[in-house]
Amino acid sequence: MAEYNRVSECVGVITLRNPPVNALSAAVRQGIVDAVQRALSDPNVKSVVICGQNGIFCGGADIKEFGSNMTGHPLIPMIHAIESANKPVVAAIEGSALGGGLELALGCHYRIAHSKARLGLPEVSLGLLPAAGGSQRLPRLIGVPAALNLITTGRHVTAAEALQLGIVDQVTDHNTVDAAVKFALSVAGRSLDPRRISTHPCPQQPDLDALFEEVMQKVRQSARGAIAPIACVQAVRAAATLPYAQGMERERELMATLFTSGQARALQYCFFAERAVGRWRMPSGARWDTSKSRPVHKAAVIGLGTMGRGITVALAQTGLSVIAVETQEKQLMEAKQAISGMLERGAKRRGVAPALDGVIYSQNIQAVADVDLVIEAVFEDIALKTKVFQQLSAVCKPGTLLCTNTSALDVDQLASETPNPELVVGMHFFAPAHVMKLLEVVYGPRSSPQAVATAMQLGKKMGKASVAVGNCRGFVGNRMLKPYIEEAFFLLEEGATPELVDQALEEFGFPMGVFRMSDLSGLDVGWRVRKGDGLVEPGTASGRFARIRQGRRYSPLGDLLCEEGRFGQKTGRGWYQYDKPGSRVARSDPWLHSFLGAYRAQHGLVARRIDHQEVLERCLYALINEGFHILDDGIAAGPEDIDVIYVSGYGWPRHRGGPMFYANMVGLAKVLERLEHYQQLHPEVPHLQPSSLLRRLVASGSPPIHKWGEAIKKLHSQL
């Protein structure tokens, strides 16, 4: 809805009212149309101000309407009516003016923004383009290069940058509506022709073709298969080369293709999924809205290796006081230097002062006595972590939350080493912890809802996509990664190369295929885990039985490479070769190919031709199948949790929505059929055995993903 009032006798003020972000729903659009008509037909009104209630101008088109039959007054003619009005219309921008919200403001004749406002055209991140004239008006207003940057990245700009770019006419630190009313009074009666952006040509740009070619090339490279950024470039090109009306027609055509695309559905699903995971719930019935978090002012990090350093930086950057503990003096000094460097670089990027004083370094665990929360990040060894937890329990004040950054160990076992297991949760960060978006908050059966709420709240404060998950081996992300990696190894045994597997996965949209990723993170990491699991044996045996371990198919390929000292990038050799240790450019390695040939010969394996489709089906469906097990076990509350984990922490292409969304798009029946097919071919591979939840969902008619929750509950109650 939109409310209309007359102020200062001759200014009509239209206030958008649609909490929480004043999205342009059908009712709001109709409200604006009616209010504009009222203002224009009232002879006492000399000028008009458009603003939004509750300190936010407008979050854009109502994304929830996109999934339905869109009805009501369309946005484009509404904005045209504003631009062609014969009285000045001023947008008063507080909070956010995003997407359709900014397009509405661009249809106004003037824009006044509060200094804390943020503006942008983020449609690209929803798989769309600014299709209410934004792709045509913005380049006319600020020039092609700046418009291309904003529209293809979707980035939000501050009011100061918006002023510098010429998007807004004035920035105020005071009441924005008051400033806009004053401004509206001052411009009443002035000619509006120069203020109608659609009537302007784009500012001249030398060598337009070369510019578009360069930008298109860049966008194609970074888009990794996403179509919206490319359509955005095409739409801006139309603005630069065609008259406005034809440009609008091109904008409409491009939007028509994007609007119904699977990518737009996936990206909009991600938008809502990221918000849905904040509304966490535990199998005990504890939930986000009934569990109060505890305040955290002072935190501590124990262990300043790579993870501990990143966590310290992430905490300090949120403004917390951090006690950083490392018992070895030399390592403490090195860590101090590294953390200070990271804080300085981060602060420089964000244009703020580095929070160097926020971190106190100590060799003594006693220093954490008065903190509200501790994150333990020592070496991944249960005995060591147990000792640290026992020490912390003795040292910390009552009520301190004890968190472990383990990526694989049993959070509940650690909790049982403390007198207050309800205060223990996992906070599983991803390296580098100050950069990576994902945080898995792992609760055990005894973790209190308050502990989970506190860790989730802290994650949010740190800007993380925080997902609450149950305690099991590998939690959600790494548990699903295991079958994915194992399938990739099996494919090598059967005739694939690392290059082929990686190419298939990279064309799918992963930034790195599984083998390039393994080289980056270090082959020794998995080797250590497999050794711990008793899977690694001397590599002399041959034949099929040498590759059955603990009753299931096992590929020792990774172990054999480690025995050769090939740990990946850090040793300059792994699944690929590198110019020198630490170098990042992977090159195909003839040694590896002959090694694979010799290995196959030793084991009587005959290489066959493997295509990209088989790579995708075997690696991805195995991973997805594990996701269904996780849902069935109640480790993740819903498919959104799994998808947010994969998109924000494991490089799953966002425009494919996450593994569970992808399964929904492919069709559950098809995923089931392909798993059954591969399971028949590889009966000794348990992870290809379709999960019973997947079978039950297919049997119940493959409900769409937003109905899985209900279906899972119903299916469980029938068991």
Ligand SMILES: CC(C)(COP(=O)(O)OP(=O)(O)OC[C@H]1O[C@@H](n2cnc3c(N)ncnc32)[C@H](O)[C@@H]1OP(=O)(O)O)[C@@H](O)C(=O)NCCC(=O)NCCSC(=O)C[C@@H](O)CCCCCCCCCCCCC(=O)O
């Ligand atoms: C605004 C924010 C920055 C606020 O952030 P904050 O952290 O404060 O809050 P949350 O993010 O948690 O959000 C709170 C709450 O609000 C929900 N929400 C937010 N934005 C929207 C929205 N735009 N619509 C609906 N709901 C929204 C959010 O989900 C939360 O609720 P929940 O219950 O989930 O917790 C931040 O929210 C934000 O960044 N929002 C998104 C901003 C954005 O991306 N805007 C762009 C929207 S798309 C758009 O505007 C498109 C327009 O360019 C043009 C549209 C033209 C359409 C024409 C259709 C043409 C069809 C083509 C077919 C052609 C056929 C033919 O012609 O042949």
